[in-house]
Structures are given as C-alpha cells and as structure tokens.
Amino acid sequence: MLDLKIPKKNQVGVIAEYISEDLSVFIIAENNTIDKPANGGLRLLEYETDIECIQDGFRLANLMKIKHDLYSTGFSGGKIVARSASIPDIKQKLITITSELLENLGGRMITGCDLNTGINDMEELCKLTPHVLAAINSDVDASTSTAKGVIGAFEAFQKSYPFDLNNGVLVHGCGSVGKMVAIDLVKKGIKTFVVDKDTNKTNIPGTISLGNDKKWYKANFDVLFPCSISGLIDTQIAQFLLNKKAIIPAANAPFSNNVIFKKLIDSKVVIIPDPLVNAGAVIADSIERYAPNAWNQVSSGKVYEFVTDTVRKKCFTFLSLTQSGLSSEEVLQLIKDEQGAIIGEIF
Numbered sequence: 001m002l003d004l005k006i007p008k009k010n011q012v013g014v015i016a017e018y019i020s021e022d023l024s025v026f027i028i029a030e031n032n033t034i035d036k037p038a039n040g041g042l043r044l045l046e047y048e049t050d051i052e053c054i055q056d057g058f059r060l061a062n063l064m065k066i067k068h069d070l071y072s073t074g075f076s077g078g079k080i081v082a083r084s085a086s087i088p089d090i091k092q093k094l095i096t097i098t099s100e101l102l103e104n105l106g107g108r109m110i111t112g113c114d115l116n117t118g119i120n121d122m123e124e125l126c127k128l129t130p131h132v133l134a135a136i137n138s139d140v141d142a143s144t145s146t147a148k149g150v151i152g153a154f155e156a157f158q159k160s161y162p163f164d165l166n167n168g169v170l171v172h173g174c175g176s177v178g179k180m181v182a183i184d185l186v187k188k189g190i191k192t193f194v195v196d197k198d199t200n201k202t203n204i205p206g207t208i209s210l211g212n213d214k215k216w217y218k219a220n221f222d223v224l225f226p227c228s229i230s231g232l233i234d235t236q237i238a239q240f241l242l243n244k245k246a247i248i249p250a251a252n253a254p255f256s257n258n259v260i261f262k263k264l265i266d267s268k269v270v271i272i273p274d275p276l277v278n279a280g281a282v283i284a285d286s287i288e289r290y291a292p293n294a295w296n297q298v299s300s301g302k303v304y305e306f307v308t309d310t311v312r313k314k315c316f317t318f319l320s321l322t323q324s325g326l327s328s329e330e331v332l333q334l335i336k337d338e339q340g341a342i343i344g345e346i347f
C-alpha cells in the first residue's frame with residue numbers, strides 16, 4: 001500500500017494531484033524548496049488504475065533523482081504522470097490542469113516533454129505557466145540532446161571495451177530519440193539495425209530496417225540501444241541477449257525486473273545504467289536555467305557537444321570503476337555529484 005501523505009523534506013512523494021472521471025494527474029517529486037526544484041517530464045498513458053499511475057510515477061521520480069544527483073543538475077527528482085483513456089481528446093484539459101498544479105506549487109516543480117507529450121504541448125503549457133523547461137523558442141531540441149548523450153555513452157563503451165562490432169548494433173524504437181541515435185551511429189560507420197512498431201519510422205538512410213519484427217532480439221548484433229519503452233527486456237527476451245556485448249539504454253528502466261539485469265551482468269554483458277545514458281535533456285535543462293545568458297548566445301551544436309562530452313566522461317568513469325571490480329550500485333553511489341558545481345553553470 002502506497003503512503004500518499006505529504007512527504008518529508010527531500011523524500012519522494014505525491015506533492016500535487018488532480019483526479020476526475022476522464023483524467024488523473026499526479027505530481028510526484030522530492031519535497032524540496034524552490035532553491036532546488038524538482039524536474040521531470042509530463043507522461044500521459046492509459047494506465048489501468050490511479051494506483052498503477054502513481055506507482056510508475058514513484059519509480060520514474062526516483063530514477064530522475066538518481067540522474068540529477070549523478071550530473072549535479074541543480075534539480076531534484078520528479079515526474080508528472082497522467083492517466084486517461086482518451087489520450088488525443090484530453091490534451092487541452094491536461095495542459096490546463098497541469099498548469100494550475102504547477103502554479104500552485106510556485107516553482108517547486110518544473111516539467112518538460114515525455115511519452116505522449118511533445119514540444120507543441122510544452123509551448124501551450126508555457127503560455128499558462130513559466131515552470132517549463134523544454135528548450136522552447138530555442139534551436140536546441142530536447143530529444144536530440146538525449147540522443148547526443150546516448151552517443152557519448154557509446155563512445156565511452158568503445159574506449160573502455162575495444163570490441164569488434166562487426167555484427168553491428170540494434171536501435172529499438174525510432175522515435176525522436178532513437179532516430180537521432182541511429183543517424184549518428186551510421187555517421188560513425190557502425191552497421192545499424194533499426195526496429196519500430198511504426199515501420200515508416202525505420203526508413204532511416206544508411207540503416208538496416210527490421211520493420212516491426214516482433215522477434216528482433218533473435219537478430220545477430222553486438223550492442224542493443226533500447227530507445228522505446230520501459231520494461232522492454234523481459235525474461236523471454238533476456239535469454240537471447242546473454243551473448244551480446246553491451247546494452248546502452250536511452251529508455252528509462254529498460255528491464256522488467258532487477259533479476260534480469262543481474263543475470264545479464266553475470267553473463268558479462270556490459271550495461272550502462274539508464275540514468276547515466278539518457279541525461280542529455282536534463283543537462284540541457286540545467287544550462288537553460290542556470291546559465292541563461294550562455295544558453296541564449298551559443299549554438300545548439302555547442303550544447304550538444306557539451307552534452308556528449310559530459311555523458312562520455314561520466315560513463316567512462318563508471319565503466320572504469322566497474323572494470324576494477326565494483327558493482328554498478330556501488331559505482332553509482334560513488335560517482336554521485338550532489339555537492340558539486342551545477343553542471344549548467346560549468347557550461
């Protein structure tokens with residue numbers, strides 16, 4: 001049973017909510033002050049129940065907490081999760097309700113894009129509340145920032161493990177992030193397979209499309225880039241990944257349970273945890289909030305270079321320490337930079 005009481009300071013909990021017959025919205029975040037606002041995207045899904053929606057929010061907010069701590073973004077962990085059975089029809093109401101909840105919190109929560117919410121939704125939300133960071137009116141694209149971080153993680157893997165990748169890599173999910181990851185991998189001369197439930201999205205020049213192959217995990221490749229849904233890698237799929245060289249996830253929580261993660265690690269599959277890999281957007285958020293003058297003056301390319309370099313260095317440190325014998329959990333705890341300089345200010 002979830003404890004939905006107002007959380008103590010620095011604890012993750014439900015800090016605002018709206019519940020009606022056609023829409024439920026929960027802001028789940030660390031209960032911090034405006035000096036370190038929570039930051040996490042607005043996710044809209046057809047959750048079966050409010051409890052399921054809240055549980056996902058807790059999971060995602062805690063992942064965001066880890067990500068913000070790892071990169072010293074100046075934010076605390078948070079997520080907005082919304083539930084509706086009529087996603088296309090509920091958008092305007094969602095934007096209105098979310099803006100009211102954010103305004104009532106007075107800056108303690110900042111949001112951006114996530115599943116089923118895009119830059120157009122954020123532009124509409126920004127008209128009603130300033131508590132949005134999504135590179136609005138900027139050449140910087142949040143999804144591209146995330147993709148550039150994924151590429152930085154891949155570069156760290158290549159430097160740490162000079163494997164032969166002749167079998168190529170597979171990008172699962174060719175949405176706004178996966179597409180950019182695939183494009184950059186092709187530019188690097190990497191043999192790149194792509195798969196997506198929308199086969200049209202796999203039409204990416206230079207890649208090898210598997211269309212909507214439900215048995216994609218049986219293909220012969222060396223590195224998997226999960227860029228689609230949480231929980232993608234379940235018990236059935238995991239057994240076909242035991243001989244892969246690495247999994248580098250852009251998607252949050254790509255494993256359906258922790259047992260799968262441990263089994264793959266024990267089989268010598270290199271796994272870079274998702275909060276390390278997919279931090280590009282929150283690094284860009286940190287620049288936008290804490291270095292506004294630089295943000296308004298530099299090109300998007302400079303932001304992307306900074307993101308790639310930042311994630312590459314952090315992932316290389318992670319891989320070096322795991323190679324020394326420490327577990328992933330030990331290394332993540334070790335390399336948290338909660339007291340360090342805010343990454344946006346360093347930019």
